[in-house]
Amino acid sequence: MQKTYEQPIDVKKTPYFTAALKLPNADPQKDYYAKFIVYSGFESVEGLAKLDPTTGWQQLALPLDKWKGELYIDEATFAKKVTENKDYVNFEVSANQLSQKLEVGSQISVTVTNNSSDKLNKKLIVDTSKELQYSPSSISLDGLKTGQSKTVTLKVTKYIPKDGVEPKLTLKYESRSFQFPLQDKDPVVVPSGMLYSFEDGVQGWTAGGNVASVSAVQSFANGPTMPNEGNYALAAVSQPAAADAWKTLAVTTAAPVDLTASPVFYYHINSYGGVPNATYETKVLLKSGTEVFTHTAAMSPDQWNRIAVDTSEWAHHSSIDGIEISFRVVGNAMAWAPQFQIDNIGSEQ
Incomplete structure (x- = not known):
């Protein structure tokens, strides 16, 4: 969806672009994203957020206070201020099990992408248990800036299989938790060419x-x-x-x-x-x-x-x-x- 206004809109007094989005009949097994783009002539700023397909209306806001002058806006409304959800930081985490077999020495690639308007300064904690442990035990995000990604490789230092329990990698950042199932993978068959x-x-x-x-x-x-x-x-x-x-x-x-x-x-x-x-x-x-x-x-x-x-x-x-x-x-x-x-x-x- 895109909208261009006939005249520029000055949003200095309402420097937040806001919109409520809902995903009807969404598949909870799939990933859904919302992206806002704001244009001012040939300049632009954009925001990206991963949506939760299991919830209803989700309120999103894109801060524009760092922009100067008038702005062309795509769609939705403007607000003087917004209420920040302190428990939600807009970033993504993905994990890729690099080793085919889960065992001591297996490697797991973890990538963090910052979609928020602020730097990420705290550590991503790697949760451990008596059966499954990793090194390092935390991932420093080193002031990860908006739009930047950081990839770190974890190494499994202890793994004791437990009947009836599916092994998982759990990563925590403040109140947020990310879980990724771990399992032995079938050998990769590379097609000819x-x-x-x-x-x-x-x-x-x-x-x-x-x-x-x-x-x-x-x-x-x-x-x-x-x-x-x-x-x-x-x-x-x-x-x-x-x-x-x-x-x-x-x-x-x-x-x-x-x-x-x-x-x-x-x-x-x-x-x-x-x-x-x-x-x-x-x-x-x-x-x-x-x-x-x-x-x-x-x-x-x-x-x-x-x-x-x-x-x-x-x-x-x-x-x-x-x-x-x-x-x-x-x-x-x-x-x-x-x-x-x-x-x-x-x-x-």
């Missing part, structure tokens, strides 16, 4: 230009909210930058990749949308030493886009040692810090 599936973590991918952090996730805020294939996708949180600046993910391959027998390189990409008067595009860059192959294609936000490119005419496709995948907006240079995801990267004939 698959290079990266992210089923066991980030697989060497790192943040490139205008990207703050990366993590393997099971769900995300923008549509369609779930991986293209399997249980995990690679998610990127961008740094604030012009919307038309490339946001990039990169990997150095563990060993040179030979595309001679399957020269069509493909990947799937998804991103935030909502930028006014703009289109979206993605770019892949393949490296072989100092040689580079690039391909740019149009894409659509809030859906998985399959991008395929034939490298058979590139003389160096038999020894690829680096890959970069990027996306950006075309037609609008407003400040923007979106998230985007990639998944299911491989090659075929």
